[in-house]
Amino acid sequence: MSRQNRYLQESGTTAIIWIAATLVAVPFFCLMGDLLWNGLNHLSFSFVFSAPQNAGREGGIGPILISTLFILGVCMGVALPMGLGTALFLAEYTRHDHVPGRLIRGSLDVLAGVPSIVFGLFGNALFCQTFGLGFSILSGGLTLACMVLPILIRTVEESFRAISNEQRLSAAALGLSKPTTIRTILFPAAMPGLLVGVILGLGRAIAETAALIFTSGYVDRMPESLMDSGRSLAVHIYDLAMNVAGGNPHAYATALILVSLLFIINFSSSRMAARWMSFNQLPA
Amino acid sequence: MAVSLLATIGVIALCTICSLDASLAQAEGHKLVITGSSTMAPLVAEIGKRFETGHPGVRIDVQTGGSSRGIADVINGVADIGMASRALKSQEQHLHGSVIAQDGITIILHRSNPIRELTDDQIRAIYTGGVTHWNQVGGPDAPITVVNKAEGRSTLELFLDYFQVSNRDIHPHVVIGDNEQGIKTVAGNPHAIGYVSIGTAQYDATHGIPIRLLPLQHIPATIETVREGTFPLSRPLTLVTKSPPAGLIKTFIDFARSSQVNDLILKQYFLPLQG
Numbered sequence: 001m002s003r004q005n006r007y008l009q010e011s012g013t014t015a016i017i018w019i020a021a022t023l024v025a026v027p028f029f030c031l032m033g034d035l036l037w038n039g040l041n042h043l044s045f046s047f048v049f050s051a052p053q054n055a056g057r058e059g060g061i062g063p064i065l066i067s068t069l070f071i072l073g074v075c076m077g078v079a080l081p082m083g084l085g086t087a088l089f090l091a092e093y094t095r096h097d098h099v100p101g102r103l104i105r106g107s108l109d110v111l112a113g114v115p116s117i118v119f120g121l122f123g124n125a126l127f128c129q130t131f132g133l134g135f136s137i138l139s140g141g142l143t144l145a146c147m148v149l150p151i152l153i154r155t156v157e158e159s160f161r162a163i164s165n166e167q168r169l170s171a172a173a174l175g176l177s178k179p180t181t182i183r184t185i186l187f188p189a190a191m192p193g194l195l196v197g198v199i200l201g202l203g204r205a206i207a208e209t210a211a212l213i214f215t216s217g218y219v220d221r222m223p224e225s226l227m228d229s230g231r232s233l234a235v236h237i238y239d240l241a242m243n244v245a246g247g248n249p250h251a252y253a254t255a256l257i258l259v260s261l262l263f264i265i266n267f268s269s270s271r272m273a274a275r276w277m278s279f280n281q282l283p284a
Numbered sequence: 285m286a287v288s289l290l291a292t293i294g295v296i297a298l299c300t301i302c303s304l305d306a307s308l309a310q311a312e313g314h315k316l317v318i319t320g321s322s323t324m325a326p327l328v329a330e331i332g333k334r335f336e337t338g339h340p341g342v343r344i345d346v347q348t349g350g351s352s353r354g355i356a357d358v359i360n361g362v363a364d365i366g367m368a369s370r371a372l373k374s375q376e377q378h379l380h381g382s383v384i385a386q387d388g389i390t391i392i393l394h395r396s397n398p399i400r401e402l403t404d405d406q407i408r409a410i411y412t413g414g415v416t417h418w419n420q421v422g423g424p425d426a427p428i429t430v431v432n433k434a435e436g437r438s439t440l441e442l443f444l445d446y447f448q449v450s451n452r453d454i455h456p457h458v459v460i461g462d463n464e465q466g467i468k469t470v471a472g473n474p475h476a477i478g479y480v481s482i483g484t485a486q487y488d489a490t491h492g493i494p495i496r497l498l499p500l501q502h503i504p505a506t507i508e509t510v511r512e513g514t515f516p517l518s519r520p521l522t523l524v525t526k527s528p529p530a531g532l533i534k535t536f537i538d539f540a541r542s543s544q545v546n547d548l549i550l551k552q553y554f555l556p557l558q559g
Contacts, residue, residue: 054551055326129362135317135347218325218348221333229345239348243322 035259039252047253052220055244056236061254063222067137067230068206068261070223071216074141075148075205076198082145083152083197090153091160092182105154112150117210119147124214135229140216147211148201155200159193160186188277195273199266206262209234233258316536319347320354320367324521327385327552328367331540334548338539342532355379358526364533366524380529381522384540385554388482388518389439389446390505392467394474395494399423402498404447410477412453418475431469431478432456443479446517471495482510482518483553507555521554 046060053059086104094101123143133139163186171181209232217229220236231239237254240247318328325348332344347363354366355376372381391407393399402410402421409415410428419425432454433440444451458476460466466480471493482497482505489495497505500516509515529537539545546556 055330135345214347214349217345218329219345220329221343229347239322239326243348244326 032259035252035256038249039254039256042249042253043256047250048257051222052236052250055247056220056240056250057244057247058250061233061236061250061257063220064231064233064236064254065257065261067216067223068232068234070137070226070230071140071144071212071232072202072205072265074138074226075144076202078142078145079148079152079201080198083149083156083201084194086149086153087156087160088182090157092178092186096161105157108150108153111146112154115210116147116208119143120211120214122146123211128215133227135215135217135219136227137216137223137230138226140212140230140232141226143211143215144205144208147208148205151204152197152201155197156190156194159190159196162193163189191273191277195270198269202265202269203262206232206258206265207234208232209238213238233261314341314532315343315345316364316532317345317347317362318354318365318367318523319349319357319363320524321351321369321521322348323369323387324367327521327549327554328523328540330548330552331384331545332536334545335536335539339535344536355524358524361526364525365537368522368524370519370522372522372524376524380525380527381520382525382529382537382541383520383522383557384537384545385521385549385556386510386513386518387521387554388505388507388510388515389442389479390482390485390517391477391479391498391500392470392485392495393477393498394470395496396474397423397496400496400498401502404501407477408447408449411447411456412449413455424475426475429458429473429476430454430456431458431460431466431476433466433479434459439479439481442517442519467493467495481553482507482515483550483555487553510555511557 048060048065049062050060051063052061090101090105120143123139123146127133127139127142128135131139133142167185167189168181171185176184212232212235216232216235218231218235218239219229220231221228223230233254237251237258240251240254316332318332325346329344329346332346335344336342349357351366351368351370354363354368357363358366358379366379368381369387372379391402397418399418399422406415406421410421411430411432415421415428417425417427432451433443435451440451458469458478460469460478466478467485467488470476470478471488485495485497485505486507489497499505503509503515505515510518523537523540525533525537541557543556543558546558549556
């Protein structure tokens with residue numbers, strides 16, 4: 001009897017966990033299925049590379065794709081060094097109960113929950129108007145960086161904290177300087193966490209509309225510099241789906257490109273991290 | 285801390301350099317920033333592209349955000365031209381509005397429905413649930429299918445504003461987004477009532493789609509009555525400037541009001557000023 005009970009308990013738990021995981025996967029596959037079903041037949045080489053026409057109902061998304069990459073580039077170019085620096089400060093240069101550290105951590109946790117439209121209005125006021133950058137890819141990228149930083153810093157900080165202290169002590173006992181310890185021991189160990197932070201941050205950035213519509217703007221011309229206004233893929237999808245009568249087919253096709261771009265970026269960033277790790281570990 | 289401080293200084297320095305760069309670019313005066321109504325933004329962006337091809341070196345940057353934002357941006361000097369998909373209000377008379385096109389909204393029924401006209405009160409009662417069957421307003425004995433616009437559509441706002449009802453009081457059977465979707469819904473349901481942009485509806489009705497455009501206050505829903513300004517449920521698409529248009533701004537507004545952009549206006553389902 002008791003053996004049977006145990007068997008029931010074990011198979012019951014397994015079943016519940018399987019059901020939970022399956023239920024989580026279902027929306028993703030429904031969404032992808034819907035995108036593929038409605039978008040795939042509008043997808044072509046010229047759609048990806050040509051300029052939009054007739055408010056996006058015709059033509060392609062070439063300039064919008066380029067603008068999106070520029071915006072993401074600015075965002076990550078600013079967020080990565082600042083995020084890494086702050087995470088190192090919080091994890092390696094201050095104690096966990098250190099007052100400035102706690103203040104920074106607390107403010108980051110609040111920032112992480114701020115709605116993106118607030119970041120959009122903030123970015124419009126600070127970057128577009130006070131700094132005089134106007135509607136530009138630079139304004140949009142900097143606004144996104146502000147939005148991504150909290151997630152990035154907190155994930156990276158936690159992955160530094162998860163490294164056992166013995167590793168730091170062993171490095172110190174071997175006479176390694178702190179920068180060398182960080183570069184050769186802590187960084188490779190924290191790399192998976194860093195990667196998660198980057199992927200989560202990029203995911204938030206690439207899907208953003210509200211923070212960008214008032215900062216990088218609505219112009220769908222090919223950008224010539226970071227000072228040009230440039231429409232992102234997500235803003236384009238929003239406009240086609242919500243504002244342009246008859247824009248749905250191209251909204252689906254653009255969404256398909258957006259998801260593919262996310263896959264490519266995630267894949268290549270994990271490959272880059274793997275390469276970096278193989279170069280920077282101390283010889284055994 | 286030192287690292288992030290350095291990075292912050294770096295970003296601020298970068299911003300300063302770029303802001304110098306930006307002010308230089310704007311000093312050339314070959315760029316127009318236009319912000320406002322999301323309804324107008326796709327149309328004005330298309331007009332801007334055609335204007336750019338005829339004026340090399342000029343750039344028209346169109347930003348969206350809503351009519352009231354367009355008006356605020358013009359007042360603050362953030363934008364050269366604002367877009368408002370409505371007439372200027374009485375407290376905005378110090379601004380200068382130039383109408384570039386008209387937009388109208390019509391009530392549509394299925395063509396097999398014998399009803400030829402509904403009063404404003406009857407339409408209000410149908411949408412707020414006071415009238416649920418066509419025989420209550422002189423039609424066949426059949427339940428009414430109420431087709432409403434989705435939240436966030438300017439057509440919905442104009443409809444609510446004209447009939448003085450709140451969207452919370454409307455209990456629609458079908459909620460639609462685009463004009464085309466509304467027309468297909470009504471065309472496929474003999475007992476439906478909906479409302480869409482006049483341009484699209486008139487085009488479809490004359491191209492064999494079984495819908496009928498109802499008059500409002502006895503005024504027929506046609507492109508002509510909207511153009512004359514007699515059709516009650518219509519609005520002007522307006523370009524707004526702080527001072528009387530001059531220079532490049534005037535050239536652009538004149539271009540947007542000319543017959544050279546009629547095809548662009550029609551393609552966005554609005555009504556051009558000239559036939």
